[in-house]
Amino acid sequence: MLEVNDIVTAYGKIEALKGVSLSVPEGQITVLLGPNGAGKTTTLMSVAGLLKPKRGSVTFEGQDITGRQPGTIVQRGIALVPENRLVFPDMNVHDNLKTGAYVRNDNEIESDIESIYERFPRLKERYHQHAGTLSGGEQQMLAVARALMARPKLMLMDEPSLGLAPMIVEEIFRIIHDLNQEGTSIFLVEQNANMALKIAHQFYLLEQGLVTFSGTPGDMDENEVIQRAYLGTTA
Amino acid sequence: MIDFIQNTLDGITIGAGYALLAIGFTLIFGVLRRLNLAYGPSIMIGVFLGTFIYLHFDAGWLPVAIATVIGAILAGIYVERMCFWAIKEGAALASMVSTFAIWMQLEELVTVIFPERTYKFPTLGEMDYLEFAGLEMRAEHLIMLGIAVLMVGLLHVLLYRTRFGLSVRAVSENPAAARFMGINTGRVIFRAFILASAIGGVAGFLLVATDPTVTPKFGLQATFKGLIAMMLGGMGSIPGAIAGGVLLGIVERHMQAEFGAIMRDMAAYALLFLFLIFRPGGIMAQGVAAREAAALRRV
Amino acid sequence: MDEHLVSILTNIGGFTFIALSAYLLLLTGEISFGQQAFFGIGAYFSGIVTAMWGLSMWAAIPLTMLAAAFSAGLVGIITIRLRGLYFSIATLAFAEMVRLALVGTTWQVKIDGEMIGPNGSEGLGNIRWALDNNIEANDFMWIVLITLAIVMGLFFLMERSRLGSIFRTIGADRLLAETQGINVTAYKVAATALAGAIASLGGIFYAHAQTHVYPENFDVMLGVHSLAYGLIGGLGTALGPLLGVILDIGFLEAVEWVQGYRMIAFGGLVAVLLIFMPRGILDERRVHRLRMAFRTRKTEPPPAKTHDPAAS
Numbered sequence: 072m073l074e075v076n077d078i079v080t081a082y083g084k085i086e087a088l089k090g091v092s093l094s095v096p097e098g099q100i101t102v103l104l105g106p107n108g109a110g111k112t113t114t115l116m117s118v119a120g121l122l123k124p125k126r127g128s129v130t131f132e133g134q135d136i137t138g139r140q141p142g143t144i145v146q147r148g149i150a151l152v153p154e155n156r157l158v159f160p161d162m163n164v165h166d167n168l169k170t171g172a173y174v175r176n177d178n179e180i181e182s183d184i185e186s187i188y189e190r191f192p193r194l195k196e197r198y199h200q201h202a203g204t205l206s207g208g209e210q211q212m213l214a215v216a217r218a219l220m221a222r223p224k225l226m227l228m229d230e231p232s233l234g235l236a237p238m239i240v241e242e243i244f245r246i247i248h249d250l251n252q253e254g255t256s257i258f259l260v261e262q263n264a265n266m267a268l269k270i271a272h273q274f275y276l277l278e279q280g281l282v283t284f285s286g287t288p289g290d291m292d293e294n295e296v297i298q299r300a301y302l303g304t305t306a
Numbered sequence: 307m308i309d310f311i312q313n314t315l316d317g318i319t320i321g322a323g324y325a326l327l328a329i330g331f332t333l334i335f336g337v338l339r340r341l342n343l344a345y346g347p348s349i350m351i352g353v354f355l356g357t358f359i360y361l362h363f364d365a366g367w368l369p370v371a372i373a374t375v376i377g378a379i380l381a382g383i384y385v386e387r388m389c390f391w392a393i394k395e396g397a398a399l400a401s402m403v404s405t406f407a408i409w410m411q412l413e414e415l416v417t418v419i420f421p422e423r424t425y426k427f428p429t430l431g432e433m434d435y436l437e438f439a440g441l442e443m444r445a446e447h448l449i450m451l452g453i454a455v456l457m458v459g460l461l462h463v464l465l466y467r468t469r470f471g472l473s474v475r476a477v478s479e480n481p482a483a484a485r486f487m488g489i490n491t492g493r494v495i496f497r498a499f500i501l502a503s504a505i506g507g508v509a510g511f512l513l514v515a516t517d518p519t520v521t522p523k524f525g526l527q528a529t530f531k532g533l534i535a536m537m538l539g540g541m542g543s544i545p546g547a548i549a550g551g552v553l554l555g556i557v558e559r560h561m562q563a564e565f566g567a568i569m570r571d572m573a574a575y576a577l578l579f580l581f582l583i584f585r586p587g588g589i590m591a592q593g594v595a596a597r598e599a600a601a602l603r604r605v
Numbered sequence: 606m607d608e609h610l611v612s613i614l615t616n617i618g619g620f621t622f623i624a625l626s627a628y629l630l631l632l633t634g635e636i637s638f639g640q641q642a643f644f645g646i647g648a649y650f651s652g653i654v655t656a657m658w659g660l661s662m663w664a665a666i667p668l669t670m671l672a673a674a675f676s677a678g679l680v681g682i683i684t685i686r687l688r689g690l691y692f693s694i695a696t697l698a699f700a701e702m703v704r705l706a707l708v709g710t711t712w713q714v715k716i717d718g719e720m721i722g723p724n725g726s727e728g729l730g731n732i733r734w735a736l737d738n739n740i741e742a743n744d745f746m747w748i749v750l751i752t753l754a755i756v757m758g759l760f761f762l763m764e765r766s767r768l769g770s771i772f773r774t775i776g777a778d779r780l781l782a783e784t785q786g787i788n789v790t791a792y793k794v795a796a797t798a799l800a801g802a803i804a805s806l807g808g809i810f811y812a813h814a815q816t817h818v819y820p821e822n823f824d825v826m827l828g829v830h831s832l833a834y835g836l837i838g839g840l841g842t843a844l845g846p847l848l849g850v851i852l853d854i855g856f857l858e859a860v861e862w863v864q865g866y867r868m869i870a871f872g873g874l875v876a877v878l879l880i881f882m883p884r885g886i887l888d889e890r891r892v893h894r895l896r897m898a899f900r901t902r903k904t905e906p907p908p909a910k911t912h913d914p915a916a917s
Contacts, residue, residue, distance in 0.1 A: 140488075141485055153482070153483060153486050157482065157483035159476055170484070170487045170489070171487055173472065173473060174487075221488070
């Protein structure tokens with residue numbers, strides 16, 4: 072579904088990605104693990120059109136989307152749940168959901184919001200509240216729901232477990248699992264290797280801007296994965 | 307007592323004009339997080355375009371008003387392209403100084419084309435005073451107040467009921483998150499600038515029409531009245547801008563009546579200074595602070 | 606020397622002081638819209654000292670600088686909690702209050718049959734110290750330029766000293782400075798006081814060169830100009846503000862065909878310049894490269910990450 076071919080993305084002169092290739096198959100959960108600064112977020116940003124790769128290409132459903140405007144990419148069916156959630160704190164829950172549907176111009180937005188409320192009753196309870204007053208877990212739910220409003224075929228998620236209590240992390244991962252069961256492909260960036268591997272169909276390990284391993288969760292000893300996901304290879 | 311109420315009423319009317327200026331300021335500051343010193347001068351361009359139409363075609367107040375708004379929008383677009391769009395992100399200081407340079411440019415442009423010190427501007431027609439219980443109100447003040455209220459109402463609908471409004475609010479709150487949703491932030495900023503310039507154009511027309519002389523100093527006055535009113539109310543808050551504008555109008559009016567023009571200006575700056583020291587979030591600070599506190603409790 | 610040139614150079618000298626004072630605050634990460642207040646205080650205070658009290662300008666300079674440093678330090682203490690735009694607007698409000706206070710103040714005494722002293726919007730006249738002491742315009746220019754050279758020299762020393770790096774650290778990252786044990790509050794107040802004193806020096810020379818000053822000379826236009834000078838010339842070195850002043854006053858005076866249209870041309874030029882050089886002509890990177898070119902033996906570390914005070 073999503074093919075990333077040998078992309079190089081740089082901040083000024085510093086190359087954060089030094090030729091990353093990976094593929095996200097339709098209907099699966101693909102996890103990208105790696106230590107801080109490995110380039111995980113940069114990879115997502117390059118896919119979502121927020122950073123332009125210097126080299127290489129990104130194709131989605133067979134079409135080249137490299138360097139396209141973020142709006143075009145969301146319209147094609149790729150939505151992003153950003154790191155730290157980034158909900159709009161002074162907007163109420165309802166309006167936050169509407170921003171997720173910004174690129175759409177059909178008239179089913181309100182009915183989609185209704186079905187979001189059915190899936191997340193806690194958001195419905197708080198629909199008129201400012202997003203900034205929600206708890207961390209509720210904000211994460213809102214960020215996921217907001218991305219769903221774009222009716223994505225593929226969801227990019229950047230560390231959804233960051234800063235959340237373990238119980239809430241489990242709930243978030245259950246939501247991710249359910250979404251995938253309903254047919255949404257997931258590309259998940261995580262630090263929490265332990266939890267991520269439980270729902271992953273396949274995973275990649277990113278270290279210092281390069282993919283150093285790819286396979287299915289059984290392919291590598293879990294302790295080693297966790298070690299390398301947190302600390303990188305200490306050779 | 308009657309005098310006090312009368313001055314308060316007059317202050318509210320002038321304050322309505324200030325409030326519109328402050329709203330324009332707040333809109334631009336909201337989406338850009340940068341200060342546009344050339345806001346007043348770009349409105350001044352509109353006012354002078356209005357004057358031009360008035361002097362050369364003997365136009366009535368409505369064509370003059372339209373010309374004022376159009377002139378303000380054109381100048382606003384010029385400012386946006388030169389000082390914000392062209393200057394890369396992260397160079398907020400360069401943007402601000404650039405707006406100052408453009409201000410100088412616009413002011414000189416006007417003085418070259420209009421070499422007299424003052425020009426006449428059309429009033430909203432010769433109208434009677436309306437009297438009520440010993441108070442009087444100039445009819446054009448009432449119209450001014452009515453237009454300001456109407457503008458605020460329209461703006462509210464635009465911001466809270468339309469897709470464009472949603473994008474403006476999203477960019478104001480978090481430009482990065484807005485981009486993630488596929489919102490083209492550059493385009494939103496451009497359109498917000500046009501909106502702010504149009505509001506400024508209306509404010510400029512109303513303020514000049516009730517005091518029907520035009521000078522190139524109008525740009526400076528508009529920038530600082532708008533800036534003070536915005537800061538009094540709390541940056542980035544539209545209810546704050548309204549409250550700040552009205553407060554400024556009332557205080558100025560009373561001080562002018564009691565102590566004259568110097569004390570009027572002095573009081574405006576003293577009020578601003580005291581607010582910044584003791585309540586930097588402005589009149590609306592309570593709301594923001596309370597929300598933040600609530601957010602902290604829930605994490 | 607040509608009379609016109611002398612007056613231009615004297616002006617350049619005088620305005621460079623206020624540009625330097627704004628530059629000093631920019632180093633510590635603050636944008637002040639209010640340095641004209643201390644320029645004005647300098648002009649009025651020194652004018653009162655020489656014209657009304659009959660002291661010499663040499664006595665007026667230290668007295669005035671002390672008074673300006675004191676009032677600037679006070680403003681610094683009052684506004685210490687304000688950051689970014691809030692600080693800028695507070696300094697603007699203060700400066701406008703000072704200007705309006707000058708407009709509203711009349712305090713005249715009879716000296717040799719003439720009324721001398723501040724007279725509201727009529728300003729303060731008869732600041733005749735230079736004339737009474739037979740100091741010609743040419744000599745006065747040299748007084749200004751030599752003082753400027755001394756102050757610039759002190760700036761260069763400061764920028765190379767620990768104090769300079771403390772100021773730049775505070776400007777780049779206030780929190781980092783605090784964690785390094787720097788007393789940010791004390792240094793900020795010191796910087797505002799110092800900046801006030803430097804601006805007042807400009808005011809002293811301006812008043813004694815013009816012999817008559819008006820409150821409107823010290824309006825917000827002067828304040829924003831002084832900020833712009835540093836940004837046009839460049840924020841990498843104390844030469845930047847000087848270059849900015851030279852470009853402004855020099856350009857405006859030298860190019861006669863733009864008379865009458867000069868701000869149209871100059872405003873546009875500045876705006877275009879800032880598009881390509883958002884931290885001015887002599888920005889940190891270019892200054893570093895120039896230094897490297899002149900001194901190939903010793904290698905220096907590259908300058909710290911640039912910081913934009915307006916962004917905070």
